Amino acid sequence: DAGVIQSPRHEVTEMGQEVTLRCKPISGHNSLFWYRQTMMRGLELLIYFNNNVPIDDSGMPEDRFSAKMPNASFSTLKIQPSEPRDSAVYFCASSLWTGGSYNEQFFGPGTRLTVL
Amino acid sequence: QKEVEQDPGPLSVPEGAIVSLNCTYSNSAFQYFMWYRQYSRKGPELLMYTYSSGNKEDGRFTAQVDKSSKYISLFIRDSQPSDSATYLCAMGRIQGAQKLVFGQGTRLTINP
Numbered sequence: 001d002a003g004v005i006q007s008p009r010h011e012v013t014e015m016g017q018e019v020t021l022r023c024k025p026i027s028g029h030n031s032l033f034w035y036r037q038t039m040m041r042g043l044e045l046l047i048y049f050n051n052n053v054p055i056d057d058s059g060m061p062e063d064r065f066s067a068k069m070p071n072a073s074f075s076t077l078k079i080q081p082s083e084p085r086d087s088a089v090y091f092c093a094s095s096l097w098t099g100g101s102y103n104e105q106f107f108g109p110g111t112r113l114t115v116l
Numbered sequence: 117q118k119e120v121e122q123d124p125g126p127l128s129v130p131e132g133a134i135v136s137l138n139c140t141y142s143n144s145a146f147q148y149f150m151w152y153r154q155y156s157r158k159g160p161e162l163l164m165y166t167y168s169s170g171n172k173e174d175g176r177f178t179a180q181v182d183k184s185s186k187y188i189s190l191f192i193r194d195s196q197p198s199d200s201a202t203y204l205c206a207m208g209r210i211q212g213a214q215k216l217v218f219g220q221g222t223r224l225t226i227n228p
Binding site for chain 2: 004031033042043044045048050055056091093095097101102103104105106107108109110
């Protein structure tokens, strides 16, 4: 079975450019999460969706970051304009949310972003 | 002060040793406690999950939660080189259980 799919796996861009990261959750899952991982700050939740609806975006660092989930099988995280401090590994995760208690989150392989 | 504190290590031990990994937390609202394992250049994967206090054992792995001390532990018995990875603790509340807070992660190396 396919797990969470992320693309691209690596992205190198220059400061000021727009960056779009893509995620395909596990089929049948109804929750999707975007995380950022850095050496300094560890793994941080940026935003998550239930049934394609954004629930909590309090982790999104700035207005330069935006996320969308137009349907159950696709989500994007966009950074515009990008800055060197955005360099990190961005993970997408999905889960089958049953309401209430914790449900296991399955992580994708991540996108390693470098902003020069 | 971070909600979840975890020593980033690195920790290096010989094969066969017992490994102890720990996290402390400050928010008493946490009820779900997890350990994720992350191999180099991979995404985290769930290793152990515990609700509230107590112990949970799965093969060579044991997770302990002490809510009175706000302290959780992961023990690895008979450690193997394949256990070399970064181990992240994670916690969640009952309200908003999907919103996990992760520790920094401890980088562990098991030497053959």
